[in-house]
Amino acid sequence: MTTQNFDVVVVGGGAAGLSAALMLGRSRRSVLVLDAGEPRNAPAAGVHGLLGHEGTPPGELLRAGRAEVEAYGVVVRAARASAATRDDTGFVVTLDDGTPGDGTTVHARRIVLTTGVVDQLPDVPGLAARWGHDVLHCPYCHGWEVRDKKIVVLATGPMAVHQALLFRQLSADVTVVLHEQPPLADEQAEELAAIGVRVVAEEVAEVVAENDVLTGVTLRSGQVVAAEAVVVASRPVARPDLLADLGLETAELPGNMGTHVPADAMGVTAAPGVWAAGNLVDPFAQVGASAAAGAKAGAMINADLAAAEAREAVQRRRALHAEPAR
């Protein structure tokens, strides 16, 4: 069996990965995008805060992106990259498309990791099932959609006060339930009281819905706080796929806010030949910022390959001229 060769394998076909592929495809690079098909915003009805695409369903945006990169010759495969090893000229990547015994390998000179994050949520019954529908984390992604509604902020850490301030901008009916968090500092409590945000120092027992519509949160005391939206800060955790194989590690974000893979502004990681972009690097980047980071990494890889090819051409030419005349 022959191993297919690509200039670049992009692992992850979300906004970041497809944007990297777009830049590379337009630069006439041979590119393979591997995508396991689990973008972070999949549960959301629409993508918001993205100029020119307001409210487009996440799946539709990615379908359009795949068609755009394919028009430049990029190959997109619905498959998971399951392993990677380094060789003299780049990397051998093993992929798994779900068919029994698959373990196809491809070769790439460079790799871009855009595998994103997984959102860890507090273990509260009823919460995870409504994530991305009416259990929300981001005012810019879905705040407008819950304007003027009854909003409960379920505190999971220091971000709760920040979220309360931002959602108070969208609704006059905001309640913070401290859940397992310690009491607020006096200054924070005073600020929230002054802007009309209620604070309840109790644990949440359950998130309740009727006919698939959120109705409130039940507290341990049995009291129900009515809610049409629950706001909660997830803990985004970098997907670990291929990191150890490539000699990379995740790092903690400050304040126990999650983990990420460190990379510079161009997407350069600590592992030579490996770039990273999107939520994997910055878990708080929205779709536009993730796409921008992917595009930048794609352009930088093209420049890196062009520079390497020029050096190789010089070596070949020198070797040719050094040959004795016959």
Ligand SMILES: Cc1cc2nc3c(=O)[nH]c(=O)nc-3n(C[C@H](O)[C@H](O)[C@H](O)COP(=O)(O)OP(=O)(O)OC[C@H]3O[C@@H](n4cnc5c(N)ncnc54)[C@H](O)[C@@H]3O)c2cc1C
């Ligand atoms: C509920 C929710 C709603 C959101 N709404 C908005 C919004 O309205 N507007 C906005 O701008 N942002 C929104 N976001 C943020 C948005 O989801 C991210 O900015 C965006 O998904 C980041 O893109 P990405 O390409 O880095 O990662 P992702 O979109 O998560 O894509 C990563 C891809 O890599 C694939 N993958 C992972 N491991 C492998 C592997 N080993 N092999 C192959 N493929 C792999 C995954 O299956 C996935 O398809 C929302 C987030 C959440 C949680």
